[in-house]
Amino acid sequence: MTKARFEQISLEDTPFYHCYARCVRRTFLCGVDKETGENFEHRKGWIVDRMKQLASVFCMDICAYAVMDNHYHIVLRVDEEEARGLSVEAVLLRWNTLFSGNYLVTRYLSTDRGSMTDAEIDKVREIAEEWCNRLTEISWFMRCLNEYIARMANKEDGCKGRFWEGRFKSQALLDEVAVLACMTYVDLNPVRAGLANTPESSDYTAIQERISNYHVSEEMISQSGNPPPLPDKPQCIEQTNKIPENTHDCPPKPLLDFIGDEHIDQPKGIAYSLNDYLDLVDWTGRAIINGKRGAIPEHLPPILRRLQVNPGQWVVTVKHFNRRFPRMAGKIDRLMTIYQKLDLSWSHGLRESQLLYL
Numbered sequence: 001m002t003k004a005r006f007e008q009i010s011l012e013d014t015p016f017y018h019c020y021a022r023c024v025r026r027t028f029l030c031g032v033d034k035e036t037g038e039n040f041e042h043r044k045g046w047i048v049d050r051m052k053q054l055a056s057v058f059c060m061d062i063c064a065y066a067v068m069d070n071h072y073h074i075v076l077r078v079d080e081e082e083a084r085g086l087s088v089e090a091v092l093l094r095w096n097t098l099f100s101g102n103y104l105v106t107r108y109l110s111t112d113r114g115s116m117t118d119a120e121i122d123k124v125r126e127i128a129e130e131w132c133n134r135l136t137e138i139s140w141f142m143r144c145l146n147e148y149i150a151r152m153a154n155k156e157d158g159c160k161g162r163f164w165e166g167r168f169k170s171q172a173l174l175d176e177v178a179v180l181a182c183m184t185y186v187d188l189n190p191v192r193a194g195l196a197n198t199p200e201s202s203d204y205t206a207i208q209e210r211i212s213n214y215h216v217s218e219e220m221i222s223q224s225g226n227p228p229p230l231p232d233k234p235q236c237i238e239q240t241n242k243i244p245e246n247t248h249d250c251p252p253k254p255l256l257d258f259i260g261d262e263h264i265d266q267p268k269g270i271a272y273s274l275n276d277y278l279d280l281v282d283w284t285g286r287a288i289i290n291g292k293r294g295a296i297p298e299h300l301p302p303i304l305r306r307l308q309v310n311p312g313q314w315v316v317t318v319k320h321f322n323r324r325f326p327r328m329a330g331k332i333d334r335l336m337t338i339y340q341k342l343d344l345s346w347s348h349g350l351r352e353s354q355l356l357y358l
Contacts, residue, residue, distance in 0.1 A: 013338050014330075015078045016063070016173040017138055018182045020322075021146055022071040022165040029153060029163060031069025044204040046152055047072055050145055052252035057094050059083040059135045061256035063270065064183040066190065067204040073186040075179070076138060077256055079268070083136045088128040095131040097250055098144055102127065142168045171322070174330025174338065176271065177307050177357065181314065182329065183277075184284050185321035191285050192319065199281055206255055207281060214274060276303040287315045313356045324352040331357050 023029040030043040044067040051074060055062050059082040063075040086094075092105050100106075107116055108124045116124075134140045150163035173179045187199060187207035196202040200211045258277055259269035270277075279301045304311055317324055327344065328335060332353040338344075 010172070010338060010342060011078055011080055011136065013334075013341075014172050014174050015080070016075065016179050016182075017078070018073065018075050018171040018173060018186070019138060019142055019168050020071060020073040021142070021168040024162045024165045026070050026165065028069040030067065030072075040153075041069075043149070043153060044072075047145070047149055048204055049252065050148055053250050054141055054144055055253035056250045057097055057135070058141050059086075060138075060141060061268075062206070062253065063179070063256045064186040064206040065204075066186045066202070066206070068189060068193065068195075073189060075173070075183055075186055076141070077268075078136050078138065080136055083132055086132060086135075088125055091128045091132045091135065092124070094135060138170060169322075171325060172328035172330075172338070174328060174334040177309055177331075178325070178329035179270070180272070180277070180280065180303075180307070181317050181356075182321055184281050185318045187281055188285050188288065188318065192288060199278075199285060207278075209255060210274065211278065214278070272303060276301065279303070284315060284318050288319050308358045309356055310358055317352070317356050325349040329353075 028034065028040070030040055030047070032039050032041070047067045048065065051062060051065060054060075059079045061077040061079060063077055065074045066072065089109065092109055096105065096109070104116075104120055104124050105127060107113065108121070113121075146164050146168065153163050154160055171182070173182050183206075187202070187205055190196040190202035190205060191199065199205070199207040202208050257269040258272055258274040260271070260273045280303050283299065283301050300311055304314060321329070326348055328338060329349065330353065332350055335350060335353055
């Protein structure tokens with residue numbers, strides 16, 4: 001029997017998850033309709049914008065994304081620490097951008113709070129606790145993403161019915177190798193599909209966004225001789241001191257940064273340098289494009305040696321990530337432990353894990 005999504009997610013074991021959803025009947029509802037020739041690529045922009053707005057509401061960071069003609073991928077990092085640090089007001093303000101209309105909450109956030117009884121205030125705090133938990137739930141994030149896009153598309157088409165093919169799929173990423181392999185898989189989606197020749201020409205992907213920002217930074221350095229100033233931190237919803245009408249009032253959240261080979265005391269981020277990652281994606285893309293099983297370019301990125309993975313198996317894993325690790329990815333001992341913990345009898349991916357990790 002299919003398990004509920006929350007029963008397959010364990011934030012105690014990993015905050016990183018890969019989620020993806022397909023259009024109904026795998027039709028090209030975000031690309032060019034082969035029957036009519038009508039172009040719906042603008043919907044890809046809807047999805048990217050919505051992802052980033054939701055990331056600023058939920059306690060989540062986006063590591064990678066790719067929006068294709070009939071499906072999309074997103075790699076998320078759930079930030080429980082951020083959620084624990086939110087005040088009651090902050091939680092209520094965030095959730096009100098998505099769902100409004102609760103009478104007690106509206107009173108609590110207005111000048112009318114002083115007239116509320118202790119019982120009413122206790123009820124509001126109870127509601128805030130429930131909503132705070134939702135801000136770290138991937139199912140709620142995906143629901144708010146998919147339902148919004150479906151309504152927008154159906155309104156544009158003047159129709160009703162399903163837009164997405166059932167529930168979204170998810171994979172737990174149990175270690176840094178799994179995270180980087182999945183991110184590379186997602187970032188190279190358009191290249192593997194033949195829609196782009198290089199990562200930087202892959203529209204509606206995180207890798208194109210990172211490369212574009214990287215080139216802007218390099219240009220600023222070459223012109224001034226100094227590193228570019230750090231971007232202003234986006235204003236949090238709760239800092240506006242008002243109830244936002246909807247998510248359009250929320251500033252889009254930037255991608256989760258690469259912070260180099262850092263450790264516990266460093267800011268949150270992906271513990272490798274962006275240069276290393278770009279080198280890894282470029283190298284992997286060239287190996288995949290060769291079209292030969294196990295064909296590896298002579299130059300091995302240093303990051304692969306540090307990760308202690310089999311280069312040939314890395315290429316195969318990135319090319320077929322979803323098939324090799326349908327439910328979760330990581331070292332075999334981690335896989336076995338979490339399969340038992342979550343009472344999951346289907347343990348596909350164990351052999352693939354043995355091949356990948358040295």
